[in-house]
Amino acid sequence: MPRAALIQFALVVAIFGAAAPVIQIGLVDATPTWFAFWRAVLAAGATALLVGWREGGRVPARADLAVVFAVGVCQIGAFFALLHLALTLVPAGRATLLAYTTQLWLVPISAFALGERPGPRRLLAVALGLAGIVVLADPVAAPLAGVALLLGASFFWAVAIAVLRASRPAAPLVSLLPWQFALAALVLLPAAVLLEPAGGVRLTAQSVAALAFLGVFGGPVATWAASSVSRALPALVASVGFLGVPLVSLAISVAVLGEPVTRALAVGGGLILSALLILAVRRQARAARTRRSYRRPAR
Numbered sequence: 001m002p003r004a005a006l007i008q009f010a011l012v013v014a015i016f017g018a019a020a021p022v023i024q025i026g027l028v029d030a031t032p033t034w035f036a037f038w039r040a041v042l043a044a045g046a047t048a049l050l051v052g053w054r055e056g057g058r059v060p061a062r063a064d065l066a067v068v069f070a071v072g073v074c075q076i077g078a079f080f081a082l083l084h085l086a087l088t089l090v091p092a093g094r095a096t097l098l099a100y101t102t103q104l105w106l107v108p109i110s111a112f113a114l115g116e117r118p119g120p121r122r123l124l125a126v127a128l129g130l131a132g133i134v135v136l137a138d139p140v141a142a143p144l145a146g147v148a149l150l151l152g153a154s155f156f157w158a159v160a161i162a163v164l165r166a167s168r169p170a171a172p173l174v175s176l177l178p179w180q181f182a183l184a185a186l187v188l189l190p191a192a193v194l195l196e197p198a199g200g201v202r203l204t205a206q207s208v209a210a211l212a213f214l215g216v217f218g219g220p221v222a223t224w225a226a227s228s229v230s231r232a233l234p235a236l237v238a239s240v241g242f243l244g245v246p247l248v249s250l251a252i253s254v255a256v257l258g259e260p261v262t263r264a265l266a267v268g269g270g271l272i273l274s275a276l277l278i279l280a281v282r283r284q285a286r287a288a289r290t291r292r293s294y295r296r297p298a299r
Contacts, residue, residue, distance in 0.1 A: 005233050008225060009241055015222040017248025019214060020092035021257055023084060026210030031199030032084035037188040038201055040080060042215025044181035050220055051175050060179055063170040066163055071176070072183030075160035080184060081191055082153035089146030091259040093250030094136055097269045098150035100246050103279045104129040105158035113162055121282045125275040132271030138264050174224055181219070239280035243273055
């Protein structure tokens with residue numbers, strides 16, 4: 001495996017892992033939905049510059065519209081709104097673990113929408129994940145409203161992934177990012193006006209630094225880098241490696257924000273990560289079998 005790709009991948013995981021703690025730092029001087037809106041605006045501008053510089057920019061084709069709407073509305077717009085609201089209630093490390101239950105939602109969504117029948121491993125993963133969620137849903141450390149917001153965010157992310165699986169976009173997914181972030185900003189603006197009519201972002205060194213990190217590095221640059229580096233690494237390494245994101249988030253939250261490490265956090269987090277690991281390994285094993293079947297000569 002290329003050492004440069006591994007180093008780049010580690011930086012991507014670190015940037016994604018830092019996102020939730022940085023959001024909580026920024027929310028000291030901002031209301032959550034307005035903060036999410038300005039984050040999406042900055043990300044739209046940054047991705048437009050990045051994609052325009054690399055690929056010349058393009059208007060999405062009709063075949064790309066489902067992906068643009070699914071990612072823009074669900075994975076970015078709804079996810080940002082619910083995550084930022086939840087981070088006013090739930091510590092960043094615990095919040096990231098709960099938000100990363102996306103793959104668990106994909107099991108029932110794929111069964112009902114895509115007709116996939118879950119096997120024993122997927123059902124085991126769902127059971128472990130649900131047990132982890134129950135353990136983490138401690139009303140003292142994480143109000144149930146915050147847990148519900150995070151599970152809702154995870155659900156919307158899973159819906160976007162299901163649409164991606166069912167679609168055949170004509171353009172590279174990275175080239176659609178400016179449109180997706182711009183659409184997310186359009187979704188978040190009325191939400192911010194309705195939910196926080198007197199809210200906004202107070203311009204302080206802390207809030208500006210947080211927005212700059214999230215709007216430039218935490219979304220556009222890291223997403224583009226993750227897309228490129230994932231092609232240079234074995235699929236299983238990338239899938240399992242991304243499980244480091246909630247661990248990095250938890251480590252930063254403990255070290256910087258003083259999040260307490262409780263037995264419930266350790267057990268619940270371990271159950272969720274075990275479930276995600278089972279799903280990641282199973283997904284790559286299935287992909288490998290599919291590739292081998294394509295390569296097998298016809299008789």
